[in-house]
Amino acid sequence: MGNKQAYKVLVVDDEEPIQELLKYNLERDGYEVKTAGDGMKAVDIARKFKPDLVLLDIMMPKMDGVETCRLLREQPELQKTYIVFLTARSEEYSEVAAFEVGADDYITKPIKPRALISRIGALFRREVKKSDPANIITIGNLTIDRSSYTVKVNEEEVNLPKKEFELLYFLARNPNKVFSREDLLQNIWGSDVYVLARTVDVHIRKVREKIGEDYITTVKGVGYKFSLG
Numbered sequence: 001m002g003n004k005q006a007y008k009v010l011v012v013d014d015e016e017p018i019q020e021l022l023k024y025n026l027e028r029d030g031y032e033v034k035t036a037g038d039g040m041k042a043v044d045i046a047r048k049f050k051p052d053l054v055l056l057d058i059m060m061p062k063m064d065g066v067e068t069c070r071l072l073r074e075q076p077e078l079q080k081t082y083i084v085f086l087t088a089r090s091e092e093y094s095e096v097a098a099f100e101v102g103a104d105d106y107i108t109k110p111i112k113p114r115a116l117i118s119r120i121g122a123l124f125r126r127e128v129k130k131s132d133p134a135n136i137i138t139i140g141n142l143t144i145d146r147s148s149y150t151v152k153v154n155e156e157e158v159n160l161p162k163k164e165f166e167l168l169y170f171l172a173r174n175p176n177k178v179f180s181r182e183d184l185l186q187n188i189w190g191s192d193v194y195v196l197a198r199t200v201d202v203h204i205r206k207v208r209e210k211i212g213e214d215y216i217t218t219v220k221g222v223g224y225k226f227s228l229g
Contacts, residue, residue: 007124008032010051012042012068013086014060018111022055025113026120039063043071050077053120056103058087058094066097073102073161080149080162082123086111099199100206102161105189122190137172139228142211144169151211158210163188167200168207171216171226180223200224 009031011022019035026033034049036042040062046054054072058065065085072078084105085098095106105123107116135146143152149165151158160168166188171179179187181197189199204224208216217227 007053008034008049008051009120010042010046010049010054011035012037012039012054012060012065013057014038015057018057018086021113022111022116025117029117039065039068039071042068043075046072046078046081047075051081053082053084053123056083056085058085058098066101069098069103070101073159076159079159082162084120084123086116095196096198096202099202102164104161104163135173137169139172139175139215142172142215144172153211160207160210164203164207164210167203168211168216171224175226175228178219178222178225183223 007030009026011019011026011033012035013019013022014037016037019037023033023035034045034051036045038060042054042056056065056069060068063071065087069083069085072081072083082104083102084107085103086107086109087094087098088109098106105119107119137144137146141154143155144165145151146169149160149162151160151165151168167184170184170187181200184200185197204216204218215226217225219225
């Protein structure tokens, strides 16, 4: 991804004034924007539009945001897309549910457009920072390719959303080193994004489900490490 003029954003919210507010501010800042008023329409548009970022409400008719996010993450072409929830719901279980299905960030309403634009910019700046040379890690039956964001287990590709991939790659690049949840939040999500420490546990569990239980070890009372045996 290059400069922000190249970035495409899909705004999904059943309230038209919010759609218009976000579309206006994002376009003014140089983004290409499409909108959708419900989850089913959002999935259809996303398949064709291939956005770099989806701003997604939780409470919507026809299909809620959590289910919409799950369906978006099932699309191979959207594995690298950022998904940010915008919602009036601030309960912890809603936030955990969002991260369970592959969200990258969770922002509560009311929305302050300039603060939101700043937060989006921070996500993309981290993306540019991470665009280091191609690097492939192969350990046992596991292959992690940073250049294509792909992971293979026994030569079979498994789909990991962006944050799950980055978490696995970071741990694998630092084998046998223990990282606390706070360390992982800082290195993967950054200081610009506020998420619960429990989010790390959710992502670790989902990565283990996909690559097996042997690689990432829990160090009780401390955190996690990538084990080489």
